[in-house]
Amino acid sequence: MLESIDMSLVDWSRGQFALTAMFHWIFVPLTLGLSFIVAFMHTIYVRTGDEEWKKITKFWMKLFGINFAIGVATGIILEFEFGTNWSNYSWFVGDIFGAPLAIEGILAFFMESTFIAIMFFGWNKVSKRFHLTASWLTAFGANLSAVWILVANAWMQHPVGTVFNPETARNEMTSFWDVIFSEVAVNKFLHTISSSFLLASIFVIGVSAWFLLRKREILFAKRSTLIASVFGVITAIATIATGDTSARIVAREQPMKFAAMEALYEGQTHAPLVAIGAMRTDTTRLPNPRQDFIFKIEIPNALSYMVFLTPSGFIPGITDLVYGNEDEGFMSYEERIERGAVAIQTLKDLKKARDRGDDSTYEALVEKFHDPIWIDQYYQHFGYGYYKGRELKELIPNVKLNFYSFHVMVILGGHFLIFTIVALWLSLKNRWGNHKWLLWVALITIPMPWISSQAGWVLAELGRQPWVVYELMPTIAAVTRLKPGAVQLTFWIFLLTFTVLFIAEIRIMLSQIKKGPGGK
């Protein structure tokens, strides 16, 4: 099946979506995090009446506004792409994606646009308390709208609370609560939100460090750093804790991603965790090349312990998953492909029966898609059926990219924890700013949480390849059969537009930062 699909169409469509999503994600985490930091600063101003806090609040509110304004609506492009480039997918996921996105749209429009206006224009126009409420509601509104898109993404990673309707070729929601409160969705939300708060904290500490280096606005910079470092320490701990939970969930629900992010080919108990390593492609194994380590430093037993809280836990490797491991209960991909092909053939027979008006056969085949035993034996492997006659290696994600994404994210996460603890400690002792080199570290650290956050998404999305909807729909079946040239054209248009917007964001931000909290 799908032998004839033009892989350059799939690659360009994926590339275009990745470009749009990654660009959108430059703005989103800062909006999510900075909104709460601003609301907290605003609260201190209202409670103390101290004009310095008003100045601090207004400055960070301005940077929040710039980021929000340039970033707003960049996510809508993703929805355009669903309808044009991923029409099979859009139809297949049905209301599961539509409902959360519709709620997001309504919330974003009514909550954010209303309260952001009051937050910005409300100084001396509305009561202090109402103004403060608007700041908090803006923060909650921004974060609440993130819930829905993350729920939709979590469903793609771990489809629950739905049933496939073969008559309409759509998934239908059976339990809204199962979808929004799935373990994957809850943890994804907490990890994304906490890491976004951490990103904003580091942004505030870094920008404040620039003022301290220039010996400008010392009180403003020190107070900003104190607030941001409190946020930073709390959210760095929360990010690491939710990241740890996330790894355990991935090990259970997406074992191939877990094996790829550690480049683990042979499953084992007492599996070590690679702390750092560098890889090269072992071409002697063609046509099934592996990624081998040039060097690595391992922590013994840590991987097994991380997942099972005991070193004797078995972690399946890529080989166990592809070729199966009966002792550990892993079915081979060959077997899953056969079962998936049966499910696809059943759907095909169902359609034929309907087209020729054979109602009894049609009803019998529809019934299969409601039979839990048949679903468990065949439909659960539906997506694998598309790989009949294709190479097994297409079912393995890019190991090198997953490994590096995971390790960059984790190593930077460790840096952020230490950095924010140091910033908080010195701020509490009123010694933050005494060490010039630390201020430079703060300045250099500003882009790092963006790198870390993007690496996290690269791991989440590339690690689950080839699946758009996990194990049910691969990218090759999800894509609209367009001409690759049309997708390439829009890819370059986006790249150009996004680059211009990104440069505009940086320039406006820098000019406002240079003007400082007193600038107009």
Next chain:
Amino acid sequence: MLKKILTFYSEGFRKMTWGRRLWGIILIKLFIMFAILRLFFFPDFLKRDFDSDEERADYVLEQLTNP
């Protein structure tokens, strides 16, 4: 009440000196997105090419089973 709200917004935008350039960028961005990209490059494929949900379902079923 409505007049108060309108005045609130219009005064806010008028006094937003640092935001003028920003508003220009936002409007250009929205124009590119909705008036160019959406209209000419990103039609909703299934909505454009099929009239009813039955036809859309049939097409996707065909795609999924006879790729």
